[in-house]
Amino acid sequence: MGETLLGISSEYLYIHGKKPKLVEDIHSPHFLVFSRNETIEADRKRLIDAWKKSQDTPLRHIKDVGEIERLRSFWDFGKEIKAFRVFVDRSFLVPEVSDYIFFNLNLYTAEHDIPYHQRVLIDLAVEDKAWILDTEGIKKKLRVLVYDIETTEFEEGRTDLPIDILGFSSFDISIESEKNLDKEEFNFEIKDIPSSWRDCEVIQFVSRNEDEEIDNLLNFCNMVRQHDIISGHNIVGFDNRQIHGRVEKILRERTDSLSKGQIELFREFLNQYSRKDRSFHFGVGSEIINLYPSTFDTYLGVRKFYPYLDDFGLKSVAPFLGVKIEGRVYLMPSQIRIDDRTLKYNKQDVQEQAGVTISLLEQALPLAFTTCMPFDMLLESGAVNMWDHMAMIRATKIKKIIPPLAKALPVAQSLLKLFPNVKKKEDISRASREKRNQISKDLIRIVKYGIEMPDWVEYPEVIFNKSAKD
Incomplete structure (x- = not known):
């Protein structure tokens, strides 16, 4: 019997209904x-x-x-x-x-x-040990946490700002799924899901001093480990980073005034339930923070499922998906205060994000299951990466060697430059050993495959025309 896998980091597996499990143990x-x-x-x-x-x-x-x-x-x-x-x-x-x-x-x-x-x-x-969101025909409940933060001291580039307001909503989704990998048959059903964002109660934590903030952050860390999906709009690039950075700063500066239990909970959050990563969009990299068991960033979700939109911001996306709030308040970062207007703004932010989350999860859940890709991997992947991942599963299943991950153009260019008269795969490997200090890491990854190198290495001139002028 396989496990219902929710997410994976470099060190932990996050299995439904269980504590994080070290990858190296299995x-x-x-x-x-x-x-x-x-x-x-x-x-x-x-x-x-x-x-x-x-x-x-x-x-x-x-x-x-x-x-x-x-x-x-x-x-x-x-x-x-x-x-x-x-x-x-x-x-x-x-x-x-x-x-x-x-x-x-x-x-x-x-x-x-x-x-x-x-x-x-x-x-x-x-090995049928675990598959993303596979319940093996049993109805299972997923707990979803949608949240949004506000800070009165916003400063571009800082990731340890005081968290003055933390609004959130929690709701359940029930799913039932099963697969037959031999026949490549996949069945996925959403059994229960909120019919409207209006059914989602919003709760707000307000921090008027650092002691209150610590209590609120401890409550948030505890909520993260009690939920299966953590959602919000652009949370990997902002909210998650601010929470993570703030917890790090409090541990550095307030350890002496924290209890052993508080320190353990904060460290558990940093070590087991969050992870720094890099996100790339059109080749531009930025630091992000993923929260676990799984992060569902609706900004990335909208960009994936509705790439034709002119604006992926919450202000534009929510009405597009039918989430319309009367008397919607909009504030600039400089207008954030601990007052009724900001609390209303934060509440409406959470309501919109809950509505967008519900709408997008109806598309993302079955896709994550079919591809066996957790949300943090799925939402960043284009169609090619999704097909590549599924092809790797199929190749491993039928015991076929997975080919190297390669960008053909620069590799072909290097082959023509370093080995202009070498055409056979075995000869390319042999020549590469002789010129080890001259070849790039990307080329090394290819030539190590020897007789299982891609066929195109024997005719790189078809891919790269060294006589071309543009």
Whole structure:
């Protein structure tokens, strides 16, 4: 029986109805090693011998070496490749160990460039241990927390501002889902969901001094771990960051005045229920904070499901989705006060965000289930990334080697520059070992695949025209 997975970070799995579970307790980072089928047994033994004898090389990070298994080539449908998996202590060590095996032991490696959280999702899905939002035909309730903060001391760039007002609403959604991965059949139903944002009560925490703020933040941290989905508009870029930064600052400056229980709750929030990350939009990166078990940012949701809108701000999105509040108050950051007008503004913000959340979840929940992608991954992904992720699940299921993640144009350009007369995959790998210090990390990720490199590496001139002038 599989688990109903809500989200995943680099360290924890968030399973419905359970406390966060350490990823390392149920999964080990790994990658494939192979050579020629006729020499694979001897090559595996050679690697094991080198691993056992040396403590001064990256091989010391190896945790285990798997048995030889038969996998299908991605590029040659009729070809089988004998390979074995190498398991390492930590995910960030995979590239280093893989590089050493390729350059120093003259073996090929594969699946060494899959982001670790994605690797875990794929393996748990294929092994039927956990799948995003899969209830296995049982009706389950999801608790949704929608929130919005206000600060009277807004300052561009700061992420530790006092949280003066924290408004929130909590509601339940019931789902029932099941899948058959062998037949690729997926069924998902939303059984219960609020019919309107008007049914969602808004509660507000007001902080008139730092002691009240600490109490309110402690209450919020406790609420996060009691809910399954944390939602709001642009919360990963603002609200989550402010909450996270403020908790960090309080722990730094007020530890002596906090009880042991308060310190533990704040640290649990920082270490288990929140995580810093990077978000990229049109190549521009920005720092974000995801809250767990899962964050549903409606700004990202609107951008994904309604990309044709001119404005993704709450002021425009809410009326578009039918959330219209009479006498709506709008304030600039400089107008925020702890007064009735700001409280009304915050309440209406939460009401609009609740309405937008309800509308978007009806689309996002079944899509997250079908793709086996948590919201933080799904909402940032375009169609290509969604199909790639599902293809990786399918490839692992049918034991096909997952090809390298590559940008073909710069790789083709590098191949033509470094190896203009080398055309065969094996020769490219051999030449790469000789020019190790001259090739980029992106190219290394490709050449380590050896005979399982993409076919286009043998004719890079089709992708990059070095004679072109523009």
